[in-house]
Amino acid sequence: MLAATEKALEAEMNRLKLAVKTLQGEDKSEEIYIGSYLLARLEELGVTSMFGVPGDFNLGFLDLVEDHPTIDWVGNCNELNASYAADGYARVKQGSVGVLLTTFGVGELSAMNGMAGAFSEMVPMVHIAGVPSLRQQATKPMLHHTLGDGRFDAYIKAAEQFTYSQAILTNTVSAGAEIDRVLSDCVIKGRPVYITLPTDLAYAKISSDRLKIPLPRHPSPNNADVESFVIDEIVKQIAEADGDVVVIADACAIRHDAIDELKDLLYKTGYPVYCAPMGKSAIDETYERYGGIYVGSISRPEIKEKVESAKLILSIGSLKSDFNSGNFTYSIPTTRTIELHSHWTNIKYAEFPNIGMKQLLPKLTARLEGGKAKALQLEVPRFDAHVPQETDDIISQAWFWPRMSKFFEPKDVVIAETGTSSFGILDVPLPKDSVFLSQILWGSIGWTVGSTLGAALAAKDCNLNRTILFVGDGSLQLTVQELSTMLRKGLKPIIFVLNNSGYTIERFLHGKERKYNDIVNWKWTGLLEVLGDLDGTLSKSYTVNNKSELTELLENPKFAAAEVLQLVEVMMPKHDAPRALQVQAELSGKTNQYAL
Structure with a gap:
């Protein structure tokens, strides 16, 4: 494997070669659709899954995606979930990128929260927006999905706030260079980027000559x-x-x-x-x-x-x-x-x-x-999880997390939702070669559900083990539809739903007894049938009410083998929270003190 400096020099050479190609003009002898050029570059980056929702401004490009030999169109229930899935995919599949495809306006705005989260947490994602033709952008008719006032660039301006760079494709001369520029930015800067693909450019032809030069994927060399x-x-x-x-x-x-x-x-x-x-x-x-x-x-x-x-x-x-x-x-x-x-x-x-x-x-x-x-003379405290000996059979947060640590296996992908899960799991170790995902900076509740979809697909590509999600009942209600996509794609995550009757992290921050932190309780064990497992062969659901039931389930080899998608409803006290969350909430409460 080349050393980091050698890789940087190689990337610099490729940057120069591509710049020369741009100045020279391109050989038209071997032409390719712009849409196919984009897919070839994504394939080069190791992309095997594309997330999103079809819409009339991206359907033509979607034909190219569906016919591609190595990139699979996943398809999602909504664009927000799709952006979360692309995020999770990119986090697990190091060196690649997550790819999101939406339609103009309504689709891309729905995905914007996910893109902002990726920007905040430095996740390499590519947002491709299918947009109206160049002629329509110039004449500005009152198209559906527009604001009705001729501002066809409003969504571009929104995307500029949450992406590192943008390629607004307007012609065949610069399309290849623009695609290369933003994809390199995405990988090198570790931030999302944005590409508009007009309907009349997706099938316009350009030279494929640039594809012979690899994309620069490393920053410029340090000054020696x-x-x-x-x-x-x-x-x-x-x-x-x-x-x-x-x-x-x-x-x-x-x-x-x-x-x-x-x-x-x-x-x-x-x-x-x-x-x-x-x-x-x-x-x-x-x-x-x-x-x-x-x-x-x-x-x-x-x-x-x-x-x-x-x-x-x-x-x-x-x-x-x-x-x-x-x-x-x-x-x-x-x-x-x-x-x-x-x-x-x-x-x-x-x-x-x-x-x-x-x-x-x-x-x-x-x-x-x-x-x-x-x-080596410096002592390091051993990082272990000790399961407390509690006298009751209630599943407390203090008991649950160290007990769960005994269930984890090497190469597991463990995903923790913002709130009790992301704080509870901090104090327990993960096995060798595990991958941990949590959105601690952006903190959009519900992010983990879509992210689990993308992470599970990436885990298959990377030969990792099980995908395990910990999510609260309140968070899951925001993005629950994506469980149906997991079933459709044959994925088999284990999903622990922590049922503590609402938004526990919010209760500890403010309004412990307020109704706004309550939610309607769902029949969680009936959910997967509704969402696509009509004959009960693709999944299993469980409710565990106490320590004994949870322990019995965790020690069941068939459950641990994760042969189907499994959902476990874990009944927990309403006003219990992990130690770290309680301390953080106390600190945050002082910082965010409301004046009365």
């Missing part, structure tokens, strides 16, 4: 002189700390493809490592030098003490949002912190733009591995 200075300075700071260094890994190490480089650093230096909540599963949680989740004042006491007493913190890919930092309660001064990011590096108060971690980390590792013996 500045990078060398930065590495010297980091090594100096570590020496002054006498090797008392703790690493905190976070989401951007995952999003910007620096996991292999990070792991190499850790294994060769022996530094203790902890993760922020958004970085959970970035590090093998069975690794003996892994200490657990650091989330400021919410952290377990032994984790908080080890992290905050270190002389130097090496922060890799940090995203210090409120829920990712214990409501901004990191007790680590800037004078003891070095931050490595995707496109810049901070050493204490000094910032070095355009010095990215992927290329810097291997060179830093080579300079530091000689100090491993000293690093």
